[in-house]
Amino acid sequence: MTTLVRIDKDIQNIQQSIADVISRIDVIHLEYSQAIAKAVQQQILLTVFSFCTQKCPDAFLALSLSERQKLQASLRKTIQSLCDQMQKTLEECDRDSRTNQENLDNLLSKLLNKSIETLNQLLVEHKVLNAPDPKAQDDKTPQMTIRLAEIEFTDRNVMSCRGEMRVLSARLAHLQNELAKKHQQKMIAEAELAWRSAWTES
Numbered sequence: 001m002t003t004l005v006r007i008d009k010d011i012q013n014i015q016q017s018i019a020d021v022i023s024r025i026d027v028i029h030l031e032y033s034q035a036i037a038k039a040v041q042q043q044i045l046l047t048v049f050s051f052c053t054q055k056c057p058d059a060f061l062a063l064s065l066s067e068r069q070k071l072q073a074s075l076r077k078t079i080q081s082l083c084d085q086m087q088k089t090l091e092e093c094d095r096d097s098r099t100n101q102e103n104l105d106n107l108l109s110k111l112l113n114k115s116i117e118t119l120n121q122l123l124v125e126h127k128v129l130n131a132p133d134p135k136a137q138d139d140k141t142p143q144m145t146i147r148l149a150e151i152e153f154t155d156r157n158v159m160s161c162r163g164e165m166r167v168l169s170a171r172l173a174h175l176q177n178e179l180a181k182k183h184q185q186k187m188i189a190e191a192e193l194a195w196r197s198a199w200t201e202s
Helices: 003-055 057-061 065-091 095-099 101-125 148-152 156-201
Strands: none
Touching: 003 057, 003 065, 003 095, 003 101, 003 148, 003 156, 065 101, 095 101, 095 156, 101 148, 101 156, 148 156
16 A cells, blocks of 8 residues: 555545544534523522522512512523523534634623623512612622533533533544644655656656
């Protein structure tokens, strides 16, 4: 087997391995999108409960029973909608985000922050929170917060998917590096062949 044929065979094998890894990443990414959306929903419900009962108990108690029920119904509907949208956005994200954990985390953090902003606004509308005063320098209006790390470390499925995605991303990077080396080797082998061919004919 000539050097060029061997290198071509290696390139084909690496390309197949890359395709296999990407296919597996797509499967795990789908599982991760579903798991993280479900985990976010549970975490937000817990956060809203503790926020209303521990951070703003006076405002919550000041509501009538029907107002509390309206608030809870509105929260449930909004949280469900936000988490469905989060899952959809994650499922449809580009390959760079799927194979790069940092990109995926940035996207998730943005979605999470946007969701919390929406829910804080909902609490303002239902008179549990005061609207923050942008003019006040030391505005102490409490706001609900939630961090991605809190969600990931408390959910087994999310942790499991993340772990496999990290391994697959590292494997993909390694294979792509190997492929680049093989293409370089092929170019060198072709150049050497062209040199010898030209040399013998002259």
